Amino acid sequence: MKTTLFTSTASSIDTPCLILAIFTDQAFSTSTAAVNEASSGLIEQLRESGDIQTAAGKTTLLHRVDGISARRVLLVGMGKPGELDAAKFSAACQSAGKQLRDLAFDTASSCLHEVKVKAQDSNWCLRQSIIAIGNANYFYTATKEPKPNGPKPLRQLGVVCAQDNQSNTAIQQAEAILSGYTRARALGDLPPNLCNPVYLAEQADEIAGRYPNCSSEALDTEQMQELGMHALLGVARGSRNPPRLIILRYSGADKDEKPVVLVGKGITFDTGGISIKPGENMDQMKYDMCGAAGVIGTFEACAHMQLPINLIVIVAAAENMPDGDAYRPGDVITSMSGQTIEVLNTDAEGRMVLCDALTYAKRFEPAALIDVATLTGACVVALGHHASGLMSKSDDLVAELVTAGNEIVDRAWRLPLWDEYQVQLDTPFADMKNIGGMPGGSITAGCFLSRFAKGQNWAHIDIAGSAWKWGTQEGATGRPVGLLSQFLINHSSK
Ligand code: BES
Ligand code: MN
Ligand code: ZN
Numbered sequence: 083m084k085t086t087l088f089t090s091t092a093s094s095i096d097t098p099c100l101i102l103a104i105f106t107d108q109a110f111s112t113s114t115a116a117v118n119e120a121s122s123g124l125i126e127q128l129r130e131s132g133d134i135q136t137a138a139g140k141t142t143l144l145h146r147v148d149g150i151s152a153r154r155v156l157l158v159g160m161g162k163p164g165e166l167d168a169a170k171f172s173a174a175c176q177s178a179g180k181q182l183r184d185l186a187f188d189t190a191s192s193c194l195h196e197v198k199v200k201a202q203d204s205n206w207c208l209r210q211s212i213i214a215i216g217n218a219n220y221f222y223t224a225t226k227e228p229k230p231n232g233p234k235p236l237r238q239l240g241v242v243c244a245q246d247n248q249s250n251t252a253i254q255q256a257e258a259i260l261s262g263y264t265r266a267r268a269l270g271d272l273p274p275n276l277c278n279p280v281y282l283a284e285q286a287d288e289i290a291g292r293y294p295n296c297s298s299e300a301l302d303t304e305q306m307q308e309l310g311m312h313a314l315l316g317v318a319r320g321s322r323n324p325p326r327l328i329i330l331r332y333s334g335a336d337k338d339e340k341p342v343v344l345v346g347k348g349i350t351f352d353t354g355g356i357s358i359k360p361g362e363n364m365d366q367m368k369y370d371m372c373g374a375a376g377v378i379g380t381f382e383a384c385a386h387m388q389l390p391i392n393l394i395v396i397v398a399a400a401e402n403m404p405d406g407d408a409y410r411p412g413d414v415i416t417s418m419s420g421q422t423i424e425v426l427n428t429d430a431e432g433r434m435v436l437c438d439a440l441t442y443a444k445r446f447e448p449a450a451l452i453d454v455a456t457l458t459g460a461c462v463v464a465l466g467h468h469a470s471g472l473m474s475k476s477d478d479l480v481a482e483l484v485t486a487g488n489e490i491v492d493r494a495w496r497l498p499l500w501d502e503y504q505v506q507l508d509t510p511f512a513d514m515k516n517i518g519g520m521p522g523g524s525i526t527a528g529c530f531l532s533r534f535a536k537g538q539n540w541a542h543i544d545i546a547g548s549a550w551k552w553g554t555q556e557g558a559t560g561r562p563v564g565l566l567s568q569f570l571i572n573h574s575s576k
């Protein structure tokens with residue numbers, strides 16, 4: 083979706099569909115007022131007669147409104163004026179975006195950012211509305227043709243506002259972040275027979291080639307063997323699809339400025355391995371590479387914005403399959419760090435691939451090291467689909483990530499990583515086992531990873547609940563591209 087800026091008044095904009103905000107009562111925002119006046123009070127009359135839905139996110143489509151140039155008006159309810167917060171506003175914009183898609187509009191023009199949202203300014207509203215409408219117009223097409231008369235993604239969004247540096251920045255950031263979300267969702271939704279580790283590496287190459295200051299490389303099995311990445315390789319052994327360690331580099335700052343390093347879990351399909359998962363819903367494990375998709379998408383957003391920072395993205399890409407050569411429960415494996423791991427469940431494979439990627443990441447001397455993974459079902463039990471699970475020993479890094487998530491409404495919630503949990507990983511046969519039992523399953527997974535990030539300014543984000551909605555047909559969400567992009571934007575202005 084492309085965004086263009088209109089500086090004329092709403093009533094004179096020639097568009098197939100003008101999108102206006104409407105509250106339950108009180109004053110109209112600027113453009114809604116302009117259209118109301120041009121149409122001799124039509125909007126006011128319809129609201130009074132109860133013919134407009136004003137609850138947050140409800141929409142009403144008007145045809146042939148007199149006195150304006152737009153051919154249709156989509157009124158979007160914003161609820162009670164004093165109660166509109168960032169999350170409600172985003173949801174309302176998203177539902178407007180879905181309407182536009184379902185009504186198959188090719189272009190439309192929005193004035194939704196004119197409303198007052200609690201604790202936010204107008205440029206925030208502008209950026210957020212574009213991201214939300216854009217995200218609602220994501221369309222999966224990789225293996226299915228769109229129906230000729232069905233829903234269509236909006237191609238062009240006009241936004242009605244004054245042109246200045248801040249609005250231009252808001253639009254540019256929105257487009258960049260949207261490109262990141264779209265990339266992450268497209269990768270997440272792609273079936274596992276197409277999206278394998280080599281494919282992810284090819285995509286990384288493609289992205290690096292598309293933007294300035296980027297490069298990409300991928301380590302193969304042999305190169306990883308030389309590095310001693312036996313935890314990652316152990317997982318990969320059961321699959322005919324060879325693993326890759328993908329490294330994407332973006333240099334937007336001085337060479338000696340320490341990079342932010344993002345690490346993504348890229349299990350392109352998780353059968354559980356020898357500790358095989360039940361058949362029901364196993365197909366959903368194609369989303370087990372959404373951590374990888376999220377960090378690759380964030381890389382794209384950053385490269386798109388050309389942020390003045392250095393960024394490195396590492397993807398641990400492998401497929402977890404049962405096989406005659408697969409790793410088994412009881413195996414003891416030496417990780418790249420030298421620490422030994424007793425594998426008690428081959429389905430706890432995410433931490434196995436991530437631990438070697440985290441060890442590898444140390445060579446870049448990260449300013450911050452953040453891993454993203456669909457790591458534990460327990461995280462969905464704890465937090466549901468609305469919050470990502472955030473774990474770190476660093477209060478400062480937690481604060482930065484939580485703030486970034488709140489800012490862009492891609493929220494994370496902290497879980498503790500106290501040392502008391504660490505004993506759950508004890509075993510007589512190795513430095514640690516790869517599972518910590520039922521109590522605090524997300525936390526003990528975090529504890530496992532913490533042992534490979536010692537001395538680092540590190541955080542772990544579990545997106546098992548936020549990367550897609552279980553059992554629905556909605557597909558990948560692209561999270562946490564928003565959170566991480568905002569984190570990088572904030573980091574770049576420090
Ligand atoms: N990829 C899964 C976690 C997952 C499960 C994410 C369902 C989203 C939905 C991960 O590899 C896994 O299987 N974790 C196990 C860990 C257990 C064996 C300690 C889990 O959560 O059951
Ligand atoms: Mn698993
Ligand atoms: Zn997994």
